[in-house]
Amino acid sequence: MNYKESHKLLLRNVSRFINLTELEKQKYISLLTEIKVEKKDFLMQAGEITKYEYFITKGCLKVYTLDEEGAPHISMFAIEDYWTGDLSSFMTKEPSRYYIKATEHSELLGISRENYDLLFREIPKFERFYRILYQKSLISYIRRSNYGISLTAEERYLEFKKKYPQIVSRITQKDLAAYIGITPEFMSKIITKVNRM
Amino acid sequence: MNYKESHKLLLRNVSRFINLTELEKQKYISLLTEIKVEKKDFLMQAGEITKYEYFITKGCLKVYTLDEEGAPHISMFAIEDYWTGDLSSFMTKEPSRYYIKATEHSELLGISRENYDLLFREIPKFERFYRILYQKSLISYIRRSNYGISLTAEERYLEFKKKYPQIVSRITQKDLAAYIGITPEFMSKIITKVNRM
DNA sequence: GAAAAAAAATGAACTAGTTTAAGACTTTTA
DNA sequence: TAAAAGTCTTAAACTAGTTCATTTTTTTTC
Structure with missing residues (x-):
């Protein structure tokens, strides 16, 4: 059918x-x-x-x-x-x-x-x-x-990014922070830091 | 049988x-x-x-x-x-x-x-x-x-104690700390604080 | 039941993550 | 396409939880 x-x-x-x-x-x-x-x-x-x-x-x-x-x-x-x-x-x-x-x-x-x-x-x-x-x-x-x-917040972020790259690119940083369990401000710091590395 | x-x-x-x-x-x-x-x-x-x-x-x-x-x-x-x-x-x-x-x-x-x-x-x-x-x-x-x-560590502790009272009395504080995700020292502080209340 | 080992308590110095506030950038909506 | 709303960034002051070091208490072992 x-x-x-x-x-x-x-x-x-x-x-x-x-x-x-x-x-x-x-x-x-x-x-x-x-x-x-x-x-x-x-x-x-x-x-x-x-x-x-x-x-x-x-x-x-x-x-x-x-x-x-x-x-x-x-x-x-x-x-x-x-x-x-x-x-x-x-x-x-x-x-x-x-x-x-x-x-x-x-x-x-x-x-x-x-x-x-x-x-x-x-x-x-x-x-x-x-x-x-x-x-x-x-x-x-x-x-x-x-x-x-x-895990630290940074480790949880890297873990998520590695496991769900297709999702990271579709959601806001704010929502990602609410998933990781941190404030949007600290999420911003982590991303700046990780990108700098 | x-x-x-x-x-x-x-x-x-x-x-x-x-x-x-x-x-x-x-x-x-x-x-x-x-x-x-x-x-x-x-x-x-x-x-x-x-x-x-x-x-x-x-x-x-x-x-x-x-x-x-x-x-x-x-x-x-x-x-x-x-x-x-x-x-x-x-x-x-x-x-x-x-x-x-x-x-x-x-x-x-x-x-x-x-x-x-x-x-x-x-x-x-x-x-x-x-x-x-x-x-x-x-x-x-x-x-x-x-x-x-x-949840904060204190909230996780209270949650665990409420849900599994039979277990709390059978394990060490150190093991409970390793379950809650904090150091034994901080577990000790939380328990002292909670008992004082 | 004494000695050894492990667990618990306490405190001071430290760090990861929060809060608050303000400005820049981006997206949505009329 | 301009204004409004939402998102992102940065920074300073703060707090929850860590680290390290020491002492007291409890449990284990022979």
Whole structure:
């Protein structure tokens, strides 16, 4: 069958871990919702109960919380071929603490909680897909959870730049500072210093 | 059938997410290795390829890396009813960067990589078990990965104490400092301050 | 149960990162 | 295309956390 580009990208992502029959592919795609957001629009805001888990087919978004002083802490940037959302709120159906905002015009495929549950019943292979997907994410978050406490801000910046060069060039220095966990002023100093070297 | 206490604890842990028949339980248990370590003994050391994923039935262990200066960074404390290991090395079969050392006499059940793979073939329900287990771990590591960059050391200490009161009383202040990401001296100051309040 | 080893406390001098403020540069919007 | 809004840079004063050195307390070991 002839799929649209966004669906092709998703099916390619899924086929890394499991093989689907033609019928299963069609069933899977039928469970998804297409979503478009303009730059600066929110995909979701703190206080809401997350309706979807998202696969990004185009664009860039930032996932962040606001602390008591109202300062943002970005927990991830999501671009094409990445999954994002608030897994905690999605699973517990409790209000989220996260905001997700597009930093560019973005297009996504969302799966609702009902369809996510249905997916496992209809195509049990997806248990395996998500087992492997979560396993890989877990490995990278376990590593990352040590960064904040064991690396200096400069080391965290160099690490991010090395791992995600495509992202660095698409986001502002201010947002990068909110991800690294420092002030924009200190981010500016680090970049000046690193460029000088 | 009559299982020993350690196996009962594990079966209870697994039954949170999936139901096993009597036969499946026996099959599962047959795939496990019993391991005992004395206080200060290593379960594994950096440079080795991780052989097992571990379920702790008794005791307490610390999982840590050493940085270039030889300073330890503890990424988790594992006690009874917890899972531990180095998932990254276990999956990729590359040498680990982690040390796992018992802080008390400990008893564990280990599953080897071959048996882990076999488990999914023999009892596919385990894809679901691990999907949910990794999902829950992922949720808590996503949250934790922000702690280091968005909370002060004192806030991280209070957070840990609130979430794991049973662990705080079993470990040294020095190890707690290596987990929180500060020097033992500053940990001492924080504890003095918090107790004074 | 005494000696040795490790952990905890305290304090003074230091450093990585913050705060505040102001000016220059860039992007967005009407 | 001008004005407004947001981003980036620089610098001085500040604070959270480190380093190093010493003493006290607790735990381990024989």
